[in-house]
Amino acid sequence: MDIHPDIKEVLITKEEIQKKIDELAKQISRDYQSGELVLVSILKGGVIFLADLSRKLTIDHSFDMVGAMSYGSSTTSSGNVIITKDIDIEVTGKDVLLIEDIYDTGRTLRAVRDLIMLHSPRQIDICVLLYKEKKNRAVELPIKYIGFHIPDVFVVGYGLDYSEKYRNLEYIGVLKESVYS
C-alpha cells in the first residue's frame, strides 16, 4: 500500500474500513424495515462514509446532507458549531440515521441532532465510523452504530482533514508532527 509521505502511522487500513462498512450495512439493513429511512451526513467529513455505506445497504433509503463547521485549521475543536446548510428533503415521521466520520467532543453531532429534531422525524439515531475514547467528553450522546474505537489522537483520511487536506486517503492515519509545525 502506498502511504502519503505526511502520514506517520496507519491506524485503520482501507480493507478494514470496507469490511466494517459491510458489517454495518448488514446490521442497518436488518434494523430499518420501515421503508422510510433517511441517512443524513455531515459535510464535509461524513460524505465519504455516507457514499460507501449507502451503496452497501440492501434496503430502500434516501440521503441528505447538513453543513456544520467546528474546526478551523487547528487540531482541537473550536467549541462552537456553525450550521451552514439544513436538509432539503422532508423527514417528518421518517427514521433518520445521522452518518458522521467521528465522535469527538460530541458538539457537532448534538447541534445537528437538535437541528434535525426541528423537522420532527419519527426517530433519530447516530452512526459513526470512529469513536474517540475520551475521559471528559463535552457532550455524551447515545451512538447506535460504531465502526471503530480509537484513542484520543488527531487522525486524518477517509473524509477527515487537516486544513482541508487528506480527506481523500482511503485509510485512517496519524500525521507526522512536522506537518503541524
Ligand code: IMP
Ligand atoms: P466534535 O464536534 O468535537 O465532535 O467534532 C466533530 C468534527 O470535528 C468532525 O466532524 C470532524 O470534522 C472534526 N474532528 C474531530 N476529531 C478529528 C480528528 O481527529 N481529525 C480530523 N477531524 C476531526
Ligand code: MG
Ligand atoms: Mg473537519
